[in-house]
Amino acid sequence: xxxxxxxxxxxxxxxxxxxxxxxxxxxxxxxxxxxxxxxxxxxxxxxxxxxxxxxxxxxxxxxxxxxxxxxxxxxxxxxxxxxxxxxxxxxxxxxxxxxxxxxxxxxxxxxxxxxxxxxxxxxxxxxxxxxxxx
Amino acid sequence: xxxxxxxxxxxxxxxxxxxxxxxxxxxxxxxxxxxxxxxxxxxxxxxxxxxxxxxxxxxxxxxxxxxxxxxxxxxxxxxxxxxxxxxxxxxxxxxxxxxxxxxxxxxxxxxxxxxxxxxxxxxxxxxxxxxxxx
DNA sequence: TGAAATTTAAACACTTTTCTTTAACATGCG
DNA sequence: CGCATGTTAAAGAAAAGTGTTTAAATTTCA
Numbered sequence: 001x002x003x004x005x006x007x008x009x010x011x012x013x014x015x016x017x018x019x020x021x022x023x024x025x026x027x028x029x030x031x032x033x034x035x036x037x038x039x040x041x042x043x044x045x046x047x048x049x050x051x052x053x054x055x056x057x058x059x060x061x062x063x064x065x066x067x068x069x070x071x072x073x074x075x076x077x078x079x080x081x082x083x084x085x086x087x088x089x090x091x092x093x094x095x096x097x098x099x100x101x102x103x104x105x106x107x108x109x110x111x112x113x114x115x116x117x118x119x120x121x122x123x124x125x126x127x128x129x130x131x132x133x134x
Numbered sequence: 135x136x137x138x139x140x141x142x143x144x145x146x147x148x149x150x151x152x153x154x155x156x157x158x159x160x161x162x163x164x165x166x167x168x169x170x171x172x173x174x175x176x177x178x179x180x181x182x183x184x185x186x187x188x189x190x191x192x193x194x195x196x197x198x199x200x201x202x203x204x205x206x207x208x209x210x211x212x213x214x215x216x217x218x219x220x221x222x223x224x225x226x227x228x229x230x231x232x233x234x235x236x237x238x239x240x241x242x243x244x245x246x247x248x249x250x251x252x253x254x255x256x257x258x259x260x261x262x263x264x265x266x267x268x
Numbered sequence: 269t270g271a272a273a274t275t276t277a278a279a280c281a282c283t284t285t286t287c288t289t290t291a292a293c294a295t296g297c298g
Numbered sequence: 299c300g301c302a303t304g305t306t307a308a309a310g311a312a313a314a315g316t317g318t319t320t321a322a323a324t325t326t327c328a
Contacts, residue, residue, distance in 0.1 A: 003184070004184050004187030004190070005139070005184055005187075005188040007285095007286070009287070010286090023303070023305095024302075024303070024304090033290080035288095035289080035290080035305080035306085036289075039286090039287075039288085039306095040287075043285080043286070043287090048188060050138050050185070051138075051185040052185075052189065053138030053139075055182070055185050057145070058182065061148060061149065061152050141316070144316095156274090157273070158272080158273070167319065169276085169318090169319080169320080169321090170318060170319075171274095173275090173317075173318085174316085174318095177315085177316075177317090270327105271328095273324100273325080274325070275322105276322080277320105277322080278321095279318100279320095281317095281318090282317090282318105283315080283316075284315070284316090285312105285313080285314070286311100287313100288310085288311090289309090289310095290308090290309095291306105292306085293305075293306070293307100294303100294304085294306095295302100295304080296301105296302090297300100297301085297303105298301095
């Protein structure tokens, strides 16, 4: 109850991995199969991803405005629209076009292919001009 | 699977809460009891705590040295010992006594009472002189 | 003090996660 | 090729988490 997401077993594996041991070596050390080590390691990484995702969500709570980019939109158009949307409510976005495109690509890479948005993206806009994608 | 820790129900409650609604008001809105809203809200906050805890753990993975403070130790002695331990391995801790005490109190408040450490604290020391408590 | 707001506890059904085994598949390397 | 490394899939048992209700306790504050 008082712990984080990573189980003791997962911590054990991550520590050994950090030391450079192979999955087989760890399997021998803690008396189980290498397939099991693989599973545990992947579960650990998934938990870390979830933790990051969760804290990202906190930021979206601060958003006072939400704008949705439709699938199929050209990335540069999407960015223009975000600027326009923010301007409507007198918010100055803290990014220029280039860095905004970069942030989007980094934040939701699976939803952008080439120049186009594949799937809808919700843009959370805070009064401070900060942006989060979800 | 692709989501974070916070469930849709929990997000719903957190958003309404952020808007300033009472638990009773939310209960009426989504047709359930106020006790249930309380439970869901607390679960959400617990999940956020876990997420933070999880990412904190990542830092401990970078630690090359671990020093354990025993329960019953005077806080100032504990800090002296940490400095001494770091010095042994030629690491310069990035905090002075005062700020180190503050960090400890903030990081593991439940394990410090007044001037004394109630329960053992593991101190993770990185080569960069950064410290984490767990 | 009294009413509203919040918290806690216990119990239940349900879903998800975790760890595990076994067996097969993929990849890179000497 | 044979070998080491890592990944994937399926299946099962145990553990943990979620949303819910009902009822009681506690806190807050006008």
